[in-house]
Amino acid sequence: MWVQEIWRYPVKSMAGERLQTAEIGPAGIAGDRVIQVRNNQGRLYTARTRPKLLRHRAVLGPDGQVLVDGLPWQSDAVGVAVESAAGLGAHLVRSDAEDRFDILPLLVATDGMLKAVGTDSRRFRPNLIIGGVPGLTEREWEGAQLRIGSVLIGMEDLRGRCIMTTYDPDSGVQDLNVLRRIQRDFQGVLGLNSYVIEPGRVAEGDPVEVIRS
Template sequence: MRVQEIWRYPVKSMAGERLSTAQIGPAGVAGDRMIQVRSEQGRLYTARTRPKLLRHRGTLTPEGDALVDGLPWQSDEVRQIVESAAGAGARLVQGPANARFDILPLLVATDGMLQAVGVDTRRFRPNLVISGVPGLAEREWEGAALRIGPVLIGMEDLRGRCITTTYDPDTGAQDVNVLRRIQREFQGVLGLNSYVIEPGRVSEGDEVELIQP
């Protein structure tokens, strides 16, 4: 097995960026979900209720500054983009490290699962995609770990999928049948909620070892 893809989402609920290499620590991929969309009252907005956010892309500069559609995240242009996508008064804020993630800091997916489902990988918003995994073998990985060079990742449980999977990452068009099929054929769970046991750097192509409990 090998690391096939590495993804980072600097702005929570926006499209992210594929990386060739990344530092992984207790807070997952460095720079992941560092910026959030919130209302004037501080309420967190996500793509579950504000799906237009998915049409915009968050990236990081080499210096670690967040961009939205190539523009500085604190610029007036981005403020207008965010309000258009999430509603009047919506704004970007830098989120605390302990509140960036819905569940755990990493989401691991596998090529076998993605082939079985047959829709765009980006609908599932993984951090790591592991290749060389037959079929739905990932469903036997709960409680196991992945060794990638110096990095050790623990996999807690399968991820329950939500309405976000129904939106096309390019057009924004919704197809609720995607989630209905996930619920019907895959019991509503795909990919694995994961956490970092030992930090370090991973790169596309790195060898991956499965360590069963």
């Protein structure tokens, strides 16, 4: 098994970026979900209720600054776009608040699962995709650990999937049948809620070992 893909989402609920290497620490991949969309009372907005956010893409620039659609995240143009996508008063906030993660700091998926589901992997917003995993073997990994070089990741449980999986990552068109099939054929759970035990750097192609308790 190996690290097939690494993904980071600098702005929660916006499209993210694929990386060749990444530093992984207690808060997951460095730079992941460091900015969120909130209202004037501090309430977090996500694509579950504001799906238009998925139509915007966030990356880290060469200087570490977060860019949204190629513009600095604090720019007026980005502010207008965020309000248009999420409603009046919605704005971007840089924060390390715990609610920036839905459950745990990392989501691990596998190529076997993605092949079985047969839809674009971006619908599931994984941080790590592990290659060389037969079929739905990931469903046996709850409570196990992944060793990737110096990095050790704990896999707590399978992730319950939500309405965000129904939106095409390119067109934004919704297809409710995607979630209906996930619920019918996969009991509504795909991928693994995960956390970092030992930090370090990972890269695409790194070998992966499953350590079962």
